Structures are given as C-alpha cells and as structure tokens.
Amino acid sequence: MAPASKLMSLPEAIKRYVPDGAEAVMGTSLETMIPFAAGHEIIRQRRKNLTLIGPISDILFDRLIGAGCVRKTRAAWIGNVITGSSYNFRRAAEEGTIETEDHSNLTISMALKAGAMGVPFMPTLTALGSDLYKTNQSLKKITCPFTGIILTAVSAINPDVAIIHVQRSDEYGNAHLWGNLGMTREACLASRHIIITAEEIVSPDIIESDPNRVVTPGFRVCAVVHAPWGAHPSPVPGYYNRDHDAFIEYRNESKTSEAFEKWLRLWVDNVKSSDDYLRLLGKERILKLELKKHMLSEPVDYGY
C-alpha cells in the first residue's frame, strides 16, 4: 500500500502541530535555513505561550517574541547576527514577560542529542566555571564514574515539534538538506513531531538516489509544506543568498514596539501566501539574492 501524502498548506501544518503552549525547535542550522515562513505563519495564527528552542535564532525568535507568541526561550543566543542585540527579546526579557534558559551552542546541541538518543542527559566539558548554571536548571555538575573528573550534565530536551527548512522533499517527508547542518539532525530525532518546509517538492526517486543527504527518516515526519523562499532572509545553499539588507533594516524596524507593529502588519499579517511575500520582496531584490555562480557536485554511485 502506498503511504499517505503528508503534503499540506503551511497554515494547516502550523494549526495541527504547533498548538498554544507547544515547545518548538527552530533555526537549527544556525545562520542558514531558518524557517522564517513557518515562523511568520505561527505569528499570523497568534499562537500563545510557546517555548522556543534553538541555538542562535538569528532574528526569528525576536519576531515571535515581539508578536507575543512566546512564554519561554531555551537558547544560546538571541539577537541579530550582523547588527548585535535584538530589541523585542531585550524588551521582553528586561520587562520579565518571558522566561529565559541560558544555553551555549554546545549545551543546546547536547540537550537535543540526549533527546535524540533517548537518554536523560549528555555529558560535556563546557560551561564549567560559568554562570550558565545559575540561569539554566538543565545544567548540573556531575562526577565521571570512570575517571572522577567534573562534567556538565545537560538535561535532555524533547521538543513537541521541530520545524525544519530544507532544499527539497518528497510528499512523504523524505527530505534532502545540504550545507552546514548545525543541530538539525538531533533536533529532528529528539522531537515528537516534525514539520518540513521545502523549497521544492520532488519525486521519491530523486530523494532515494542520494540517501546520505536525507536529513531524518521520513516516516517520522508529520507534515510537508511547499515553501519557496521559505527561509528568506536567511540563505539556502543551492537556492538563494543571505539578504543582509533585511537584517540591517530589521534593526530599525524593531527598535521600538511601534515600529515593530508596523513591520509586522506589512511583512506578516498582510502576507497570505508565498506569492504575496515574493511580490512584497520585489523582483529586483529577488534577482540580487539569486545564485550567481552554480557548482554541482559529482554524482556518486550507490549501486550494487
């Protein structure tokens, strides 16, 4: 029997798998492949009390926090990589309207790795001597039972949902991801549900021609969404470059709550589809971001 297609619209995927109060891991490739389109849909549906999990979350978490969707963050860094601080996060954290759990990139990846492996914690040598312990109850010092050395135990995180942007997926959730992978693979394995947003939907034949490039076993994926330019303004290897101007402009567009409200109306609430978003972005900007130089890798032989 042929498996059922998991292809659905972005609003449907978010409605089904990101309820109020959900713990969601996003932005797991760090600066690349950030699922902005999915994040914007969460805002349009005005989800509440989410816990956001991730490493650096280059401005996506800031937008969700500014829109009032977030109760707690479990992250290593929340800001705007090329401009510094992000303002909605600052406002919310300084006013105490969100709870923050302070990780490093290594501790958050170990938390997801523990979740992926089905063990209660992973040991690491990082964070020793730091104050992360004071603002992160998921970190505890332990003694190694073999060597007696001190280790940091990082408690497992098993998110309700991982939202992952990829280059291409079949309709069953078998998806190819390439470029730097960040902590995407452990985030998928650790999560109860997985939403894939993809630049292209392709045939299972294409995916099966290169199984090493599959990000996670497709049978665990719940939803597949066709989302062209779904990571903009972050870059997608093989598809488009990073839109630096968007990150630079966002600095001013989020500096005050009023400015952010205006930004939100224009770029999120007024946008109903990826066509709307691309129209707003404009041909000139799209052209500027498209790849100028292609480099196809050599095919490899998986035969027998």
Added chain:
Amino acid sequence: MATDTAGYTLSELMVTAAAREIADGEVVFVGMRLPLLGFLLAKRTHAPDAVGVYELGIVRDSPAPEPILTMGDLPNLFRAKWLSDTSDVMGLLQNGTVDVSFIGGAQVDRFGNLNTSYIINSGKLATRLPGSGGACDLACLAKRHIIIMEHEKHRFVPKVDYITSPGYGNGAGWREKSGLPRGGPSAVITSRGIMKFDPVSKEMLLVSIHPSVTTRNILDNTGWPLKIADTLEKTPAPTEYELKVLRELDPEGYWTGS
C-alpha cells in the same frame, strides 16, 4: 573612530592585531563579526596554512571566494573542506584539536571573565544581552582564546556581573578547580591597546598601547588599577599590504569602516 592622519581605522588596527595572534598551521575556531575578518586576514598574510572551524558546522582552509559579512554566507560554504554538524565541530573543540578561538564581549574583568548575558545595575537587570552563542564553549575548550572588544570603563569592570565565558575566574588555579580541561584567555585586544595575562597570578596586564593612545588614557578607561608589563610596547600599525587585503575582505567597510 577613524584616525584620518594615520590612514587606517581603529577597527582595522584591532583586526590586524587579532590576525597577528594566529600562527601558521594553527586550527582556529572562528567567531562572529571582527574575529571572522581577523582569521581571513591571517590566512591571506602570514598564516596561509591555518585551518578555520566555524560553529555552524564548517571547516575550511581557504578564504571564501568572495567577501562575506558573516560565516553563514554561501561563499563561506563554497568548496569548504567539511560541512557537518555543530556537535562535530564542537567535538574538535572539546577533544583539544582547536589551538585558538576568538570572542567578543560586552563586559570583561581583571581575570578575563566575559559577560555577554546580563548587565546588572544596583541589583536590577539593566540590559539583557544576546547570550553565549558559542562563546562559552570557545572560552572553556580551546587551548587559548583571544578577546576582542571596545575599551571603555563601563566594559572593563573589576568583576563581571555574570560569567558567560570563563577566563581565569578569581585567579591562579581556578580553571583547574572548576574542571576546565585546558586553556584560558591569552590576549585582550581592545580599541586602546593589548592586554595579556600574568603567567602566575593570571591577572590582566597591559602589554601594548595603540598609536596615539596614552597609558593614562587606558588606565582612566579601565575600572580597576590595571597592571602594566615591565616592557610596554606600541601596537604596530597595519602594513600597507594588510590594509589592502582587509579592504578586499570588507570592501564596503561594514566591519572596519570609520
């Protein structure tokens, strides 16, 4: 910030000083922002065989073919030596493969502890900063790390409000007692000078002052009585070649402009 008469900006001087801390052949864990340029400059000048490791899961031994603003720009992935998981490259750090890492900071203290998380004023949270990112990992696990930051009195404090990235804690023996396997800050490159650490007490020492900066000026902008090395040097200005390369790497002057 620009020193017009000198023909280079302060940021260019800082990046050049950072680059000179990298020895040829070293494995360098490259941080965001200014450190990225420091590594690329070193590669193009005295350290062509240095290898760059990036927390996104990138290893490369050649500069990106085009100028980049940040490590996730696609030219930095183009013909990389390895594209992998963050936990893989963090493994290189944890298992002792990485010689040197670079981090920026908002607040530093006399033992090189860095704060990029919480600024506290009279017992209350004044500013929430972005947090660690990979900085805590780089400070804990590299064989040595270099700090790059603005030198202002409110940033150079006797004791940081929060240790995001451990330096030498409260002095000699602290890192070992904390269980840290190795490392510690080896230099602090600022907008006014270069500091290193006393090998015995682990306290910060002024070793070099930038052109047109005075010792008085540095002491006035440090929140504790900063100790001065026996031989105080003057930071060499960037050479013409270094400036030429830097301006190719950052053609719009996004990071190093005035």
